[in-house]
Amino acid sequence: MNSAVPETPVPFSSHEADRVRAVWQDLDLPGIVDVHTHFMPRPVMDKVWAYFDSAGPLVGREWPITYRADEDVRVSTLREFGIRAYSSLVYPHKPDMAEWLNGWANDFAANHEDCLHTATFYPEESATAYVSRAIQAGTRVFKSHIQVGDYSPMDSLLDGVWSQIADSQVPVIIHCGSGPAPGRYTGPEPIRALLHRFPSLPLIIAHMGMPEYEPFLDLAQEYPNVHLDTTMAFTDFAEELAPSSAELRARLADAGDKVLFGSDFPNIPYGYTHALEVITGLDMGDDWLRNVFYRNGARLFGLGQTRE
Numbered sequence: 548m549n550s551a552v553p554e555t556p557v558p559f560s561s562h563e564a565d566r567v568r569a570v571w572q573d574l575d576l577p578g579i580v581d582v583h584t585h586f587m588p589r590p591v592m593d594k595v596w597a598y599f600d601s602a603g604p605l606v607g608r609e610w611p612i613t614y615r616a617d618e619d620v621r622v623s624t625l626r627e628f629g630i631r632a633y634s635s636l637v638y639p640h641k642p643d644m645a646e647w648l649n650g651w652a653n654d655f656a657a658n659h660e661d662c663l664h665t666a667t668f669y670p671e672e673s674a675t676a677y678v679s680r681a682i683q684a685g686t687r688v689f690k691s692h693i694q695v696g697d698y699s700p701m702d703s704l705l706d707g708v709w710s711q712i713a714d715s716q717v718p719v720i721i722h723c724g725s726g727p728a729p730g731r732y733t734g735p736e737p738i739r740a741l742l743h744r745f746p747s748l749p750l751i752i753a754h755m756g757m758p759e760y761e762p763f764l765d766l767a768q769e770y771p772n773v774h775l776d777t778t779m780a781f782t783d784f785a786e787e788l789a790p791s792s793a794e795l796r797a798r799l800a801d802a803g804d805k806v807l808f809g810s811d812f813p814n815i816p817y818g819y820t821h822a823l824e825v826i827t828g829l830d831m832g833d834d835w836l837r838n839v840f841y842r843n844g845a846r847l848f849g850l851g852q853t854r855e
Contacts, residue, residue, distance in 0.1 A: 559614070559624050559819070566820045567628040570827065574837050578631030579823075580844030582688070583720060583753060583778040583809025586618065586635035586662070588651045599814060605694065605728050608788075614813030621813050622659060628819060631841065632850055633812075635662050636720060638692035639669045646677040653684055663687045663848060668708050670698045675707030682715050687848055688751075691721040693737070694730040700741045709745045718749040718847060720776065720809075726757035726789050735762035742770050749773075749847075751807060755780045758789035764798060767805045774847070775802075776809035777839065781825040784816055796829060803835040807843050 571579050587595065599610045614621060625633055635655050637648040649666045656664035666681035667690045668674045681689075689712065693700060700709075700723070712719060725733040735756065742748060749772040756763025757780060767773045779785045799806065810822045827836060844850070 559627070563818060563820060564627040567823065570820075570823045571629055571840060574833055574840065576837060576841045578629040579808060579840050580848070580850065581625070581630050581633045581810050581812065582663075582751060582807045582844055583636060583776050584625070584630075584633040584812045585637075585814055586621070586652075586655055587637050588648070589618070591637070591648075595814065607728055609816075610814075611816050612813060613815050613818060616813070625812065626661065630661065632661055632663055632844065632848060634688055634690075634720070635665045636667075636690040637665060638667050638690045638695060638722075640692075640695050640697075642669060642671045645669045645671075646673065649677060649681050649686075653681075653686075665690060667691070668705070669696060670702040670704035672704065674704060675711070678708045678711055682711060682717060686717055689717060689719040691719050691723075693721065693723045693732050694725075694728075695722070697730060697732070699732045700737050701744075709741070709748060712749070713745045713747045716747075716749050716772070718751050718774075720751045720753050722753040724752070724754055724756035724759050724763065726754060726785075735759050735766060738763070739766060742766060742773070746770060747772055751776050753809070754778045754785075755806075757785060760789075760791060760795050761798070764795065764802065764805075768802060774805050774807055774843070776807045777822075777826055778809035778811045779815070779822075781829065782817060782821055783825075799829070800831050800835070803831065803838045804843060806839045807847070808840050 596612055596615060599606055599612055602608055614624060635652050637652050639645040639648060645667050652665045656662045664685050664687045666686040668678050723733055723738050751774045752763045753776055755775045755777060767775050781791055810819060826839060
């Protein structure tokens, strides 16, 4: 399959932008903090999209990319939606890749003021040193993908990484749940072991730990620096394979300070409004929504109340 995929010039309509903006405007917020978005070097993004197009084994189903477009169009889309801050979640699947991705993400953040400076890592001898450099360079969020990277979070090559992250309190968005397909090291138990060793780690569990929602919520409630992001959770697409329970929703009502909004833009098989509407449809109340859509992220990343 050719990885160079045709692109659409404009992946959203003005009507869609109005609907997105109405969500945060109705809550009297300055915008939305979306902690889980992907911007990558073009060759890497092309390969990711080709993998989704092929319904690869970690996907296992048809997965159309709704916001497939040039990078500048995707950035403009988020700005039109009123996204106050977003991430450029990059992640390696092999050694000798993470530091190169970090260099790209550093440049991307420098040229896009709304992007949280993002970095990543992989279990390799050089990881401690380049994570140190990333922290010194101002990284504000790390990405760890246990499933794609196929590594244990308890790998001894990551000891120096986790200790620095615990000391610096730079959050890590970590894909460690077993959805959409389980990996050798996915699930809550490896993360419980990691937190037992580094209890102050600032982790954001991607996709709310789908499909192991409740065990990961247990960890978030047990450890003060553990949060969950809503990425894909509660959407029609996710509910088909990983339905959420009434008990989970009831527990989330009292855990609004632990939940951050994430979308997985641009790699979602539905519109951005759907990701918002399923969260508002939980009927948790406006203050809960304000925390999830903006306040929790603003607090975690030190954002102001208005645009500069």
